[in-house]
């Protein structure tokens with residue numbers, strides 16, 4: 001299981017708002033409501049949570065969910081320590097105890113028993129029963145549960161149950177508008193705005209192909225990668241190939257189509 005911990009003392013990560021998401025998140029936190037972030041890969045969900053946690057002065061415990069992730073991975077377990085067994089809190093339990101933010105990334109991937117754990121925490125009870133230790137933790141005001149998923153990859157087996165979805169305030173994310181994306185890519189890569197502009201234009205055109213040929217549009221993350229490679233003196237063509245074309249498809253015909261769009265855009 002991968003768990004990342006952001007410390008309160010870390011600087012506030014850069015996040016450019018694209019709507020009212022910051023105010024919404026703050027209201028949700030102040031009113032002890034859990035938040036669900038929906039949106040395509042690489043559009044800024046993880047960055048947004050890191051930014052908001054730092055702004056609110058909360059420690060952030062990020063758990064990347066996968067199909068083997070069980071409730072015990074989140075709550076904790078007894079582990080052998082020397083000759084003894086000792087209870088070790090999982091990231092969710094730690095976040096509840098200290099009043100931090102627990103972020104379950106790609107929550108639909110997790111096993112079904114995870115819902116059992118998050119249900120009593122995400123309604124007005126805000127409790128975490130730890131069956132194995134006999135404790136029932138009451139989440140302090142500072143605690144918040146945030147979950148995210150990409151609706152594009154959802155399959156019927158993995159769809160979130162209404163009883164889970166309807167415990168969250170939901171915020172929908174999408175790729176930023178070109179002006180905003182230009183600011184993001186410039187800030188993240190350090191490349192001059194006039195050199196980022198064609199990449200942002202290309203990304204928008206590649207996104208228009210989504211559904212027709214591509215499962216998912218070119219992410220802001222990939223545009224940042226591309227600009228970063230160019231800032232490191234890679235040629236425009238090589239960088240676009242490596243960061244904005246190759247990651248999108250394995251299909252030669254589709255790739256040809258993407259290359260046509262690239263030539264038409266970059267000249």
Ligand SMILES: Nc1ncnc2c1ncn2[C@@H]1O[C@H](COP(=O)(O)OP(=O)(O)OP(=O)(O)O)[C@@H](O)[C@H]1O
Pocket residue numbers: 014015016017018039040041042043044045046047048150176184188220221224
């Ligand atoms: N609004 C934004 N402000 C600042 N940076 C952004 C923004 N949106 C996207 N980015 C950039 O795009 C990159 C990818 O964003 P992020 O990792 O948050 O995507 P994500 O939505 O969590 O994707 P995934 O679903 O794949 O986890 C960030 O590292 C950052 O460089």
Ligand SMILES: [Mg+2]
Pocket residue numbers: 045046047105
């Ligand atoms: Mg993410």
